[in-house]
Amino acid sequence: MPNQVNDHIKHDRANRLLALSKELNRDFALKQIGKSLKVLFEKRDGDYLIGHASDYLKVKVKTDRDMIGEIVDIRIDKYDGILEGSVV
Structure with a gap:
């Protein structure tokens, strides 16, 4: 097909879009x-329960309680690649 975008340009644009997406998600x-x-808790990973908030953000909570399958109010305390919080 004529007038195709160069592969190098395609890859560069895709990488820039991925970087922008990561930045917007972090913000x-x-x-x-x-x-x-x-947060709906789905699994345990060591000392943490892992789940997703209603806006699909991944959240972890350090707890020994078994809340898998439950929807729980969580106060978000910090972010280090994944939101971390505590039970309200």
Whole structure:
């Protein structure tokens, strides 16, 4: 097909879009700090329960309670690649 975009340009554009997406996701996650989110817990990973908030953000909570399958109010305390919080 004529007038195709060069492969190098395609890859560069895709990488720039991925970087922008990661930045926007991080910025959105940081705005959740201090808020209370409803989280559905799905699995345990060591000392943490892992779940997703209603806006699909991944959240972890350090607890020994078994809340898998439950929707729980969680106060978001910090972000280090994944939101971390505590039970309200």
